[in-house]
Amino acid sequence: MSYKVQTSTRTSKIAAIFGAFFLIFLIFLPIFAGRSMIQDLFTILTMLVLAQFWNLLAGYGGLVSIGQQAFVGIGAYTLFAVVILGGVDPVPAIFFAGIGALIIAIPTAFLAFRLNGAYFAIGTWVIADVVRLLVAQWKSLGGGTGTSLPREATKDIWMVNSIEVLLDVKSSAARDILAYWLALILAVTTVGGIYWLLRTRRGLALAAVRDNFEAAKSVGVDVMRMKWTVFLVSAFGTGVTGGLIYMQKARISPDAAFNVTDWTAYVIFIVVIGGIGTIEGPIIGVLIFYALQSMLADFGSWYLMTLGVMAIVIMLLAPRGLWGLLSERTGLQIFPVQRRLVSLKSLKR
Amino acid sequence: MIWVDTIAQGILLGGLYALFAAGLSLVFGIMRLVNLAHGDLIVMGAYLILVLVTFLGLPPFLAVLIAMPIMFALGWSLQKFILNRTLGNDVLPPLLVTFGLSIILQNVLLESFSADSQRLPTDVLTTASIDVGPISLGVMPLLAFASAIFVIVGLNQLFYKTSLGRAFRATSDDPVTASLMGIKPANIFATATGIAMIVVIIASLYLGLRSNFDPNIGPARLIYAFEAVIIGGLGSLWGTLLGGVIIGVAQTVGAAINPEWQILTGHLAFLSVLLFRPRGLFPRAND
Numbered sequence: 001m002s003y004k005v006q007t008s009t010r011t012s013k014i015a016a017i018f019g020a021f022f023l024i025f026l027i028f029l030p031i032f033a034g035r036s037m038i039q040d041l042f043t044i045l046t047m048l049v050l051a052q053f054w055n056l057l058a059g060y061g062g063l064v065s066i067g068q069q070a071f072v073g074i075g076a077y078t079l080f081a082v083v084i085l086g087g088v089d090p091v092p093a094i095f096f097a098g099i100g101a102l103i104i105a106i107p108t109a110f111l112a113f114r115l116n117g118a119y120f121a122i123g124t125w126v127i128a129d130v131v132r133l134l135v136a137q138w139k140s141l142g143g144g145t146g147t148s149l150p151r152e153a154t155k156d157i158w159m160v161n162s163i164e165v166l167l168d169v170k171s172s173a174a175r176d177i178l179a180y181w182l183a184l185i186l187a188v189t190t191v192g193g194i195y196w197l198l199r200t201r202r203g204l205a206l207a208a209v210r211d212n213f214e215a216a217k218s219v220g221v222d223v224m225r226m227k228w229t230v231f232l233v234s235a236f237g238t239g240v241t242g243g244l245i246y247m248q249k250a251r252i253s254p255d256a257a258f259n260v261t262d263w264t265a266y267v268i269f270i271v272v273i274g275g276i277g278t279i280e281g282p283i284i285g286v287l288i289f290y291a292l293q294s295m296l297a298d299f300g301s302w303y304l305m306t307l308g309v310m311a312i313v314i315m316l317l318a319p320r321g322l323w324g325l326l327s328e329r330t331g332l333q334i335f336p337v338q339r340r341l342v343s344l345k346s347l348k349r
Numbered sequence: 350m351i352w353v354d355t356i357a358q359g360i361l362l363g364g365l366y367a368l369f370a371a372g373l374s375l376v377f378g379i380m381r382l383v384n385l386a387h388g389d390l391i392v393m394g395a396y397l398i399l400v401l402v403t404f405l406g407l408p409p410f411l412a413v414l415i416a417m418p419i420m421f422a423l424g425w426s427l428q429k430f431i432l433n434r435t436l437g438n439d440v441l442p443p444l445l446v447t448f449g450l451s452i453i454l455q456n457v458l459l460e461s462f463s464a465d466s467q468r469l470p471t472d473v474l475t476t477a478s479i480d481v482g483p484i485s486l487g488v489m490p491l492l493a494f495a496s497a498i499f500v501i502v503g504l505n506q507l508f509y510k511t512s513l514g515r516a517f518r519a520t521s522d523d524p525v526t527a528s529l530m531g532i533k534p535a536n537i538f539a540t541a542t543g544i545a546m547i548v549v550i551i552a553s554l555y556l557g558l559r560s561n562f563d564p565n566i567g568p569a570r571l572i573y574a575f576e577a578v579i580i581g582g583l584g585s586l587w588g589t590l591l592g593g594v595i596i597g598v599a600q601t602v603g604a605a606i607n608p609e610w611q612i613l614t615g616h617l618a619f620l621s622v623l624l625f626r627p628r629g630l631f632p633r634a635n636d
Binding site for chain 2: 058062064066111114115117118119121122123125126127129130133134136137144260261265268269272276300301302304305307308309311312315316319
């Protein structure tokens with residue numbers, strides 16, 4: 001009797017078809033959706049990407065970082081530097097944002113990997129603070145008060161004129177639509193890329209490290225290399241996202257771009273509430289984050305408190321998050337990574 | 350001569366940082382738990398003293414004595430009912446729960462006291478200074494430094510001279526065996542966090558007397574405390590004092606060169622220790 005290894009399930013196939021339709025819907029959405037909806041979706045998509053990368057770090061790599069704002073901030077500042085000082089168009093500059101974050105990530109990892117567990121977490125936080133303080137000394141980018149993208153740079157970004165003509169919108173709305181499409185590409189690439197990574201041999205090694213550090217080492221997984229890979233990949237992705245977020249905002253300051261609440265606390269809450277260590281978790285988490293934000297928008301800090309309380313309760317009672325609860329009860333998996341042996345005979349039948 | 354003065358001020362500032370760090374170090378030493386809400390608890394303590402001072406009309410040094418049992422009870426329940434549930438092999442739950450707690454505390458303080466900065470009332474004694482040779486030292490920073498030494502001596506006495514300290518050390522080494530000897534690790538942990546909160550309220554007192562505070566400054570205090578603990582080496586309280594002094598001196602020297610560099614030079618001192626002596630200056634034998 002012959003077997004084959006299979007990861008997909010019937011649900012995952014159905015979900016993939018629905019997902020494809022939903023993606024096409026999202027691509028064409030700017031034709032009929034209003035500007036505020038596009039902006040909201042931009043926020044949701046970029047937070048989703050940040051959450052996926054933090055989840056890759058903490059949920060799979062076991063590296064709980066509280067310093068992701070370093071990469072958002074340095075990515076954003078690299079974009080501004082390349083655009084303002086280098087005269088590059090903002091769209092290709094987003095790539096440089098990732099490179100900037102990668103360059104900072106190497107010494108960060110070198111120092112922070114000397115610390116374990118909780119101390120790693122605070123160590124990344126300290127390094128993020130150092131990067132913020134250094135950037136605040138960068139006078140040609142506005143120092144501590146920050147700066148804006150010049151009008152010449154934002155006026156004729158790649159594609160914006162075509163979008164203006166094509167969809168018959170003002171240039172400011174066209175910029176938002178461009179940012180939205182870029183965020184959509186980024187989100188799909190991120191989710192797809194992480195899903196692909198988890199299904200490769202490397203993903204298997206990663207899951208082994210997550211589940212049992214010592215056992216993974218004993219079967220020959222190079223744990224240190226896995227940590228470096230995950231840390232650098234997350235830094236690059238987070239930097240790209242930071243660049244994109246601040247391309248859309250077009251105004252930057254060190255305190256905003258390196259904000260621990262906006263770029264790390266929210267992200268942690270999204271992942272923990274949705275379900276850490278799964279791809280579905282951050283998706284659920286970001287939807288809850290957005291729903292709560294709309295409901296509690298007028299209550300200021302109550303919103304953060306609610307998220308904090310939810311995250312604590314979930315961590316204590318259901319450490320695998322809402323998605324974990326759901327998939328335990330129903331066995332539902334949209335992005336299955338579990339390898340199952342399937343008899344070829346049963347497939348033919 | 351200005352440099353001697355700067356360094357002296359830095360050393361005294363280090364006493365305050367050691368006070369911030371002692372509670373963190375105590376809790377980590379016994380249950381390997383890093384409380385990310387530590388800085389916010391210090392700030393909360395400062396508000397508690399402020400409330401007692403405002404409503405009961407007490408001087409801050411008396412208010413802190415009333416606040417101590419309140420803080421002990423708070424720490425005890427926090428550990429017993431929330432944090433004990435997070436302890437285990439996984440590093441994630443304690444980190445995420447205390448991080449959530451930190452965000453909640455900041456926002457509760459923000460809602461209750463607004464973002465305005467506050468200060469504990471000072472009197473003639475606390476604003477006085479003493480001339481030592483060519484330099485003049487404030488009474489308040491001197492008191493803070495003396496309190497740091499007092500707290501460290503006290504904690505060391507507690508650890509090595511009392512039966513409670515023996516229980517702490519036993520539980521820290523091996524909670525399972527300790528529980529065979531009739532110790533309840535859950536209660537020992539709760540008591541340890543309660544004691545850490547008493548140290549926290551002492552730190553709060555000097556934080557509030559020395560400078561302005563507002564609900565958002567907690568995380569920075571956590572970071573200074575953390576840096577002091579790592580520089581000193583995990584588990585060594587005297588090392589923590591030295592770590593605090595190093596951060597304090599680095600900060601005041603940095604600020605003397607350029608006021609914008611104060612925090613940065615402190616961080617850089619920490620990072621260079623991490624680079625050259627990753628286990629700190631006085632590491633414990635095992636860990």
